[in-house]
């Protein structure tokens with residue numbers, strides 16, 4: 026409350042701190058007894074109420090008209106100097122453009138992830154619809170199946186009904202497909218710089234195989250109904266389609282430097298007086314002098 | 317200096333009698349002592365809640381077992397859940413927040429020191445009131461009984477018909493009392509962070525732990541209020557015939573579910589967000605790199621804070637909402653995964669290329685990252701409505717949320733203990749015992765909670781008292797129970813480590829981890845006034861600036 030007040034009172038003799046007081050614990054105990062009395066005995070509540078009144082009065086007298094203080098003698102006059110065993114900073118020549126760089130230095134921009142995700146989503150949709158036409162004779166079959174993952178109406182469709190158009194299922198499937206594709210695309214964008222070699226192999230083939238294998242083993246238990254209706258070969262093929270296309274698109278984008286040294290307000294292009302200190306050149310940030 | 321002020325100096329404490337010292341703790345308004353009391357209180361209840369869990373695991377280790385009676389079993393799972401959430405996890409977060417936030421933001425106390433003491437005592441007395449039910453549950457006239465309605469206390473179990481005596485009342489009254497304490501501390505935390513930061517500490521130079529605490533405190537205000545309101549409604553139902561949740565008289569049992577879960581889901585994030593704070597302080601220091609993507613971390617935290625208020629009905633997919641309702645909550649639930657995933661990437665980005673030091677706090681943080689990821693994935697699985705229909709109310713759900721709470725929150729808290737114990741006590745925790753604790757706990761955790769998913773998938777319902785042999789559940793339950801014992805031993809080692817190190821540990825000095833935030837500029841333990849001179853900061857790593865005057869951060873931030 027009165028931090029300025031307290032800080033300004035810090036003189037050579039001591040520091041002013043709020044005085045310890047028994048009234049908060051009294052008030053809390055009174056409140057507990059007030060409640061406890063409801064299920065034990067009214068006398069307990071009465072005692073609780075009395076303690077609460079006493080607690081309130083005592084507390085008010087602690088802060089009104091003036092907050093009660095104690096002066097704590099202050100023995101440490103000088104702040105403890107900060108020390109480190111690693112005073113030497115080793116300089117790596119990683120990013121000559123920057124005076125200083127935090128790893129990772131470059132990454133794919135968010136837009137690369139979005140583009141990759143969208144491209145992958147198209148590839149996957151084409152493969153899925155192809156599966157519908159070739160194997161099931163209807164483009165709606167995979168769409169209805171996808172929406173059944175969260176939209177509970179779709180899960181009740183029979184085999185024939187799965188092959189016809191349902192607007193609700195279609196909308197839900199589109200939302201799932203787009204969101205998931207975008208998210209996986211962003212994941213790629215975030216992960217690819219950390220993968221040292223062969224990003225397409227890992228992102229496009231190994232990851233889909235692992236993921237499909239996990240789903241294949243688990244779905245029989247998790248959702249046997251859905252499990253029966255999935256053609257796993259085509260499932261894996263469409264995952265590959267997504268992984269390879271998204272991976273290719275992402276890795277074709279130019280990497281950008283992480284904007285690590287630039288304040289958020291500057292990056293966002295907003296002027297926030299007060300939120301950041303104004304600085305001219307590389308001079309010391311405060312003129313009131315550092316200790 | 318008068319003799320009265322001398323008596324308050326930290327050196328004089330040693331010569332005080334026990335009664336004087338207890339009086340000192342009871343009347344203190346010092347945020348550090350209140351923080352320590354919060355933490356100590358939570359640790360006591362961690363052991364109590366742990367014993368309740370062990371009792372359940374012994375009961376379930378064998379089919380057709382009758383280690384305890386069904387009535388006692390019901391009390392155990394109710395009190396275990398309630399205790400661990402309200403009297404362990406929340407107080408421990410408030411304790412660390414109380415202790416470290418004023419130090420981190422460079423001030424001498426919380427904004428409202430007396431409210432701080434009041435809030436702690438409310439939480440403590442609320443817990444005592446609830447545990448008093450073990451003797452007073454039938455109103456002191458009978459054998460006594462604790463609440464047995466489950467930690468989410470669905471209506472109509474709490475009605476007079478199904479819950480005679482006072483056990484449910486102790487549950488709701490205890491939570492009302494401690495709930496007011498949570499609200500008080502949250503108001504205090506928000507005010508402290510908004511109003512008491514030291515000169516130069518703009519919002520974008522504030523340590524992430526403070527950011528996480530302000531978001532968490534804001535959430536507490538909006539989440540605890542509906543819970544407290546619902547507890548008052550139960551009491552009105554039980555004693556004044558209000559019929560809020562009485563379906564026979566036009567009330568609705570489902571409305572209780574809504575009230576409870578609009579608190580219950582954000583509560584998970586109330587606990588995990590400060591855990592994110594622990595990780596965000598520990599990971600950079602032990603990777604010897606600043607946090608990667610600070611503004612994105614802040615943005616993701618705030619986004620989680622908002623989104624997590626829109627997902628509560630994913631706990632209620634089986635009550636029969638229509639398809640659009642289910643779909644809405646499925647999508648919002650998956651949406652929380654986005655900012656959470658961003659955070660995981662930022663921590664990985666922080667570790668990536670760093671000079672990693674595998675000290676105990678870092679080990680717990682790394683395990684956190686891995687386990688929290690898996691917990692998130694099973695969460696995404698459960699958010700899919702048809703999947704949820706199969707497994708709602710099964711041990712799969714129990715395994716999932718223990719993965720979040722133990723694998724995520726508790727690991728982060730242990731990391732926080734090893735990280736800040738030197739600051740709090742001035743002594744280092746033993747690294748050897750710490751590593752033993754870590755590995756035993758990791759083994760126990762994975763034995764228990766990895767294998768707990770399987771009986772869930774095989775159809776074992778939660779809260780079941782016992783089960784028939786021959787369903788294929790026995791072996792998994794035995795493994796789960798063995799894991800619980802490992803965890804129990806690990807926690808005992810941890811407790812021993814804290815006691816032993818307090819007396820025999822190495823001296824910590826001001827800054828044992830070569831860290832960068834303000835709490836390490838002052839002595840360990842800090843003096844009552846924290847800082848003799850209020851510090852001025854120029855970057856989000858003020859100690860780096862002091863240690864490396866030739867290459868300070870403020871040039872680049």
Ligand SMILES: [Cu+2]
Nearest residue numbers: 581628630631
């Ligand atoms: Cu939830």
